[in-house]
Amino acid sequence: MGLGKYVARRLVILLPTAIGITILTFFLLQMIPGDPAATLLGSRATPATVAALRDQLGLNDSLWTQYWTFLTNLLHGDLGTSIYYGKPVLALIWPRLSVTLPLLFYAVALALTISLPLAAAAARKKDSLVDQTVRIVPLIGLGMPSFWIGIMLVRWLGLGYGLFPVGGSGEGVVGRLHSLFLPALTLAIAMVPPFVRSLRVALLRILDSDFVVTAESKGLTQREVIMHHGLRNGMISTVNVIGVYVAYLVGGTLVVEKVFALQGLGAFMIDGVFNRDFPVIQGVTLVFAVMVVLVNLLTDVVHSAMDPRVVR
């Protein structure tokens, strides 16, 4: 089927998925101990003030009434109002999305920039010292906790050498790129090992295949073969790995956001959970779910665009 129809069909399926997720989130939230009104009032809470606040927030309505209100608001593009900020959740999400999305793309870009040359170098000289190093050293990045890497980068490059700001997301395009470099690098370091391995395996397979023999017999050097044929074909399977990791990162940026004082969606979500700010939790969960579905869709689209053999 054509690309347009394929995408449209996938988007239509998104709707019931999203609604299902909102139902699940809504009813799961009711099961955690802790009440938004009581948490908001903290030590100031007395049974009387908690009851009054719950009334004000509409928390005393039946669960189905509350869910119905949420759903009807949702269909009008209103994700509810944050209990803590008293402002619409959607308005609170946009500025944070504009921090988390660039961070994600930046991290993937950095990861690829690091992985591609490494994988190419390893594939060209299979089983050599270069190959062994490339296979083993990045694993250290996989083993170290991301918050530790982040803190070390902040102290070393941020504070120590003053090369990067230590927190905040910066103003303007250049400022953004500058401020987000360290957090994106932290995320990238964890992604490099799987990318490198997947790319290396794909490249090795390609280098063994018939059309490469043909190319080499035509007189192309191994380097030219890799650049012109190998990478493009090798990227196909790696695209799937990237897709999986980006989908995993949606919502997984929380720790890096906290360590680098970035006002992103991950940090917003975890604050919402601790505060029992139900509308925020529901709203952000929905946004995450939609993002994951879209990332999967994008991965499939890119994959089928790169590989004409794939049947849609």
Next chain:
Amino acid sequence: MFPRMSTVAKATAFLVSLLMILSVAACGGSSSGQATQTGDGASPASGGELIIANQGDIFSIDIWSANAAHAESMWAMQQIFEPLVVAGKDGKSFEPAVAESWKLSDDKRVMTFKVAKGLKFNDGTDVTAEDVKFSLDMASKKSEVFGFLNTAITKVVAVDASTVEVHTATPWGPLLADLSIYSNSIVPKDFGGKSREEFFKNPVATGPFMLGSWKTGSQLRLVRNPYYRVDGQPYLDSVVFNTVSDDNNRSVQLRGGQADVMGAPPYSMLGSIKSTSGLAIDVSDAMKNYYLLMNEGEAPLADLNVRKAIAYALDRDAMVKALLFGYGEASNSHLPPKSPFYDANVQTPQYDLGKAKAALAASGYPNGFKTKYVVGGSDQLGVSLAELVQQNLAKIGITVEISRIDAGAVSQARQNFEYGLSADWFQMDIPDPDEILTYILDATNGGAEAYYTKYHSAKMSKLLQAAAKVTDQTKRQELYTQVQQLAAADLPQVPLFNAPAVWALSDQVHGFEMLPTATYRLQDVWLSK
């Protein structure tokens, strides 16, 4: 003051606990002094922008709403809004703000305030008695979070353009203190024609600063109020509040110059900050009172001898050393030393293992018992405190089972009385013990069953009510002395220790001081180059 359970990422929890473990070994408990800033003999320079890195976020600047009733929002609001009077720097007296003078009637039931002559709001309009009446009426509504502080007020009357009468049903000792709280700040009548929501997006008030811009969740910027009532102040052009919840990042921002002031530095970090050139710390009076709550709904804890045994068994000095790194002191009373009407002679049971064992032997549970201690998992200090309590009580045969749950679940457990022990801290918002002691000790009038302990004492309630309904200072002191002695005898909670509020700052910041009422006055702050 009441704690908002801050969100501390796994990262911070890990790093702080690592630092604490290492630092406890090195234990450098230096004594707390007052502001240890340099060169405060110099004269203030005008201009500049102060950058404050807060641990928690500012949720709202609506002075009457529940979601603004926590530290960071309060500190911001206190720079924008002013009440009739403000607490003095000693935490006991009062200074003029919107009101320039006040007089108590002979029957002690009417306080007459004179609005400061020529006082203007930050939009240039005059402040009148009608504005005062409107503001106090709004604040007194039962539905507002601090409405309970105004229950003694029966009516507010605007006698003429600059005179306001506040009437109370009985003589009311805490009246000035109640009126000094930020939620009793003065705003224009009827919000100058706007809706309440519209108004607080760009508030008109009399404080030294006004709203500049606000990126919710990350940065609030205040700019100088050109109509501020004190000539030459504020010195600063603007103030920026950044929300940086990660302790490590906040300290790195201070060290790197991205922030001038750092809120909530972990106690373990204070030594290294003090010894860093260019940085200083401000240690306030110790007004954060930590209490061990004991749920009398659970059988062993209803026994007074059991509670006495617990009180005798807790080594508070060791707690101050281990948890606060020496910044603080063990409590001898339910009130901290700098509180009005504090009595230094009150004898709350102090650490004495022999007396602890004797008390337990005299109780109905001489062989000890098991009890559940509920604590918020992300509250590092709380968790360490729980472990110390567990160790102390194990020595007399009481087995403490620590239940680490998250903050929301902790408050639920307390409200449903599903706990044995728990610890919490409380700080006065006003320079008067009425607010804090009613909440903690008065089950009848406090609304939380004596801080969730189910302590019911008709005698205590009577004493507290009597102490509030009298204005003579000597008489109030007598009554509050009796309250403190009764609290030390009945032990509904065990007062553990009093902690100061601590701030870390660049040494270019002058005049920054955390006052006993947990506020700071940015109009007094100036930056040197």
